[in-house]
Amino acid sequence: MDGIKDRLKEISHNVDKYKIRKLRPASSGASSSAAHNTINTVDAWYADEGTEVFGFEVERQILEKHLLKGDSSRSIISVVGESGIGKSTLAWEMYDSPMIRKEFDVRAWINVPPQIRDDDILYFIYKRLCPESDDHNSSVTGEVHEALSRYLVDKRYLVMVDGLVNFTNWNSILQSLPKNNNGSRIMIITRLEDKEAAHANPNVSLVKIGNLKREESKSMFQCRVFGVDKQFDDKNFGSMISQPQQLIDSACEDMLQITHGLPLAIVVLAGLLRTKSISEWDKVLKKLKSSDEPKKVKRILALSFDDLPSRLKSCFLYFAGMPENLIYNARRLVRLWAAEGFLKPKKGKTMEDIGQNYLKELISRGMIHLVKRDLNGGVWLVAIHDRLHAFAQEEAQEASFLEVHDNADLLAPGSVRRLHLQNYMKSYIPMGTSFPKMRSILGDFAEERSSNMEAGIVRAHGTLKNQGNSSDLRYQALHFLPASKFLRVIDLRGLRIKKVPRAIGDMIHVRYLGLRSRSLAELPSSVARLINLQTLDIKRTEVKKVTQAFWEIPTLRHVVANKLRLPKSAGVLNNMQTLTGLVSDPSGNNIKPLHNMVYLRYLQISGLGAQHWKALEDVLKKLESLMYLHLAGDDIPFKLFTKFTLRRLQILELTGKIDTSDVITEDQYTLPNVTRLVLKLSMVDQIFIDKIGELPSLMELVLSDDSYSGxxxxxxxxxxxxxxxxxxxxxxxxxxxxxxxxxxxxxxxxxxxxxxxxxxxxxxxxxxxxxxxxxxxxxxxxxxxxxxxxxxxxxxxxxxxxxxxxxxxxxxxxxxxxxxxxxxxxxxxxxxxxxxxxx
Incomplete structure (x- = not known):
């Protein structure tokens, strides 16, 4: 078997090495060159993602009238319509338009998951409007209500809440926002039907979103299939396809019959067809038209899922365990996928690059939504539509892929392989039994914002009051985990634990260890025995040191911390990609461990002093793969811009005074690809500003907190x-x-x-x-x-x-x-x- 596996790997490598292409069968009716011209690369589709919005002209005008041209009293607008109709798309376009930004003093957009407490919604509004407020001063609902009313009393505000499905949420939110006479507006995007919304509050102005019209649907469909700047051209399809325009027209008619102008259905269908040659479209469309289901959206989703390569199916199903109606960090997703073993290794590519490609392909197929790119053009934030999320949960449950647990669920611990805890109101799981087959456990719980309060309004999912309850996972010392010998992924956030059991070191299969607890101050030395560990995430903890042997684990890829001391030494960590939240030793100049992490891409280190810069200069000469660098300290040398060969660096953030005494006007920069530069407390002069103006790729410049001295x-x-x-x-x-x-x-x-x-x-x-x-x-x-x-x-x-x-x-x-x-x-x-x- 080992010999067969080795031979298969060799064949796979040769396919890439010698650029052997898998051609479509001749029976498809299209030449390989035509298929190649028709179907662009995933990166090309990804580049077009989210660049154009279709339709909604009438609805946009109605919404604009309600927002801007009404009377001066506070008013409420509710945007209603079928799931997938484009309510959030329209609302966001209006919310972020220059016209709206100019008319309102303050704005807040809040996305809420199902079952979230009213108090939490109110807290999110307050934190969005007043992000500088301290949590401990606003941990009680009454205090938040009072502070919010006081802050908004003389302002024209716009608050948009996306995802309300509960009648009781309405009055609670409206009661907490002041009724001033400044023309303030509250907009609620809801899944309730228009009659239900009117019943919930008869004083709400309803804006009902309808399906796209015929021409709008066709434009959206063709744009999603061919791309914004790649409109259909007969020449793209060659002589092998007769009358291609007729095929396009026929496909558009079939699309209209199948989707009825529902934007979500159009997006997913287009994402499916763009992976096919145009001669294969008819087969796909006929299959959808022949479906007996009254609504064909689910059939489209099922067909798109079935068409996913096997490597992508597990990645898509993983979204089933994520909280609904929220935004997810792409970097965290990729790390979790890598730990689960979903990413197929490819010669010349890191796991992180492969994960990014998987995300881009899911985005191009319309299965997930790109929310935001990073400055490198990669995927930063993503979301999944609630309809696709529900579909993923059905598929995951049917395939026993994972268990999503809340208070109403009954678990069968002996069969659980992946457990995602989504307990918005309370967080209980049966602690009396073990999970012998469990591979992953993930959860995000209420996080205390004040040490002297048992409960507060939480970071994400709700207030939890049963402190000390034996079945409340937040207060467990995680003693139940070592019983699950096959665990690969542990990612638990918002815990209230101070220690981790020593037995965790026996769980040698763990690849991802994420423990976020503000009361966690130390990790046991046994973590050094996690010989397969890839990611350690202890951000938002008080952990300042891990055992020296931990830094000898050769599989380490990502260490995400808050105030972790730089070790005195480290093994050869050729896989290390991320090292953030690091603090240097103020009593010494030891930077040597970084010498053994030559493939680092993201580095954040603080506490640097004059004694560190010489050693750091030697290190940075080796870290040629750095893409992000954050340094905080005193007397940052100017030669950081002129002497180091950081040619791949794209983002540079410096906090602390920059020593410009050795600035030489003739010096040339060695940072050709820096696109974002952040200076804080830098105290630079005009000569320095003139020099950084020469950076050829600089697109974003941030000067903050007296970074300029003149x-x-x-x-x-x-x-x-x-x-x-x-x-x-x-x-x-x-x-x-x-x-x-x-x-x-x-x-x-x-x-x-x-x-x-x-x-x-x-x-x-x-x-x-x-x-x-x-x-x-x-x-x-x-x-x-x-x-x-x-x-x-x-x-x-x-x-x-x-x-x-x-x-x-x-x-x-x-x-x-x-x-x-x-x-x-x-x-x-x-x-x-x-x-x-x-x-």
Whole structure:
């Protein structure tokens, strides 16, 4: 058997090595070249994802009227319609439009999972509007209600809640939001029927979303199949296919009969057909038309699932265990898939690259939704539609793939292989028996925000009050886990444990260990015996040290921590990809362990001092694979920009004073691919600003917390030629910012916060070249944390620039304000997504 496996691997490698292609059978009616032209690569489809919205013209106008042209009293709008009709798509488009952002002082979008408590919804609204508030000051519902009412009393606010299905939620939320006379609006996206919604609250204005019209459906279908910039062309199909336009027209007619203009059905059907040659479409469409089901959406989903390659089916079914109606971090998903063994190794590709490709293929097929890309163009945040989520749960249950447990479920512990705990209100599982066959256990529980309170409004899923109950998993010491000898994945968040049992070291099959508990302060030395461990996630814990032997585990790929000490030594960790939340030893200069992690992609280290930089310089010369680097410390050397060969680095974040004493004007940069630069507490001067303006790929620049030391800031004509987003926050010393005619020519969004002294000076005349370009490309100047008395002065007076200023009353922390720069995907507060490189 081993010999056969080795031979199969060799054959597989040769297919890639010699580029042997698997051709379609001749009977398909299309040549291989035609199929190749018809079906573009997954990356091409992924690049087009989410770039165009179809239909909703009438509904958009109605919604705009309700939001902007009503009376000054607070009003409620409910968007209703069939699941998959596009309610959230329309609502988000309106919510994030410049027109809406300009009209409302503060806004909040909240996604809620089923069964969530009313108190939690209220807390999410409060945290979204007031992210700088401390949890311990708002842990009780009454306090949140009072604080929210006080904050919103004089503001025009827009609150959008997506996913309400419970009648009782309505009145609870409405009662907590003040009825001011500023024209505030509350919009609720619900799955209730219009009559049910009207019954829930007769004072709500209903906006019912209908199916797409005929031409809108056809446009959406063809765009999803051929791509935004790849509209159908007869020449793409060659002479082997006779009358291709007739085939397209026929397919569109069949599509209309099958989907009836339901956007979700169109998206999934298009995702299925784009994997086929056009000559194969007829077979697929006939199969769907012949279905006896009254609604063919489920049949489309089933056919699309059956068409998935086996390597993708398990990955898709994994979403069945994720909480519904939330957003998921793609990096965490890929790590879990790798630990489960779902990712098929491929020569020349890391597991993380393969996982990203799997996500892109599921996105291109319409099975999951791309919410946001990272700055590298990869997948950062994803979601799954509630209809697809329900379908995945049915398939997973039928195949005994996993068990999703809540209070109403009865478990058969002897047969459970994967257990996903989704207990929004309480979290109980039977502790008296073991799970002998269990491979994975995942759960996300209420997290205490105050050490002196038993219960509070939680991070994600609800308030839990039965402290000390023997069946409440949160208070268990995890002694039941070692009984499951075959466990590969342990990912439990929001626990209230202080210790982990030593017996966990006997669970040698564990590949993913995620334990997030604010009361967890240490890990047993036995974790070093987890010889197959790939990921250790102890973010949001107080763990400061792990045993030295842990750093000898050769399979380690990701260590995600909060304040973990850098070890004195480490083994040869050639698989290590991520190392975040690390703190250097202040008493020494030991950086040597990083020498053995030469394939690191993501590195975050703080506590650096003057004694560390020389050693770090030697290390960074070896870490040529770094894509993300976050350094925090004192006297950061300027030669970080000019001497290190970090040619793959894309994101650089520096916190601390930068030593610019050795800046040489003639020095050339060695960071050709940095797209995002964040400076905090850097105290740099104009010479430094001029130098970083030379970075050829820089697209986003963040200057925060007195990162600039002078009173006058100049962006010259010769730099920042590709910057599209600029954030300046808490630059308390800057009195004048000068923008020259041809500086920042591609800028789209400027965000200013806490720069109360700043005056903006526009050089050049109104009609001068460069200034016109700025006015054409610039979409918005967002102003935060700026007192009304300190209105921005623009000289010379420029109406075009002034019109783009959008003053927002929202008060926020400087680290949270970067969200404003990252629009373009749904940034929903229902799941407070963590930093893309730290989760």
């Amino acid at each position: 009173e006058e800031l100049l962006l010259s004509d010769n730099g920042f030629n590709n910057v599209i987003s600029l954030l300046m926050t808490n630059l308390t010393k800057v009195a004048e910012w000068t923008i020259r005619p041809r500086s920042i020519p591609k800028i789209r969004r400027i965000v200013l916060s806490g720069c109360s002294k700043m005056k903006i000076k526009l050089e050049g005349k109104q009609g001068e070249e460069g200034l016109i370009g700025l006015m054409e490309d610039l979409k918005e100047v967002v102003v935060y944390n700026m007192p009304p008395a300190d209105s921005i002065i623009v000289e010379p007076a420029n109406p075009a620039f002034k019109e783009k200023i959008n003053r927002v009353a929202l008060k926020t922390k400087s680290e949270d304000i970067t969200d404003v720069m990252q629009r373009g995907g749904r940034w929903r507060a229902g799941m407070m997504a963590e930093n893309m490189f730290h989760n």
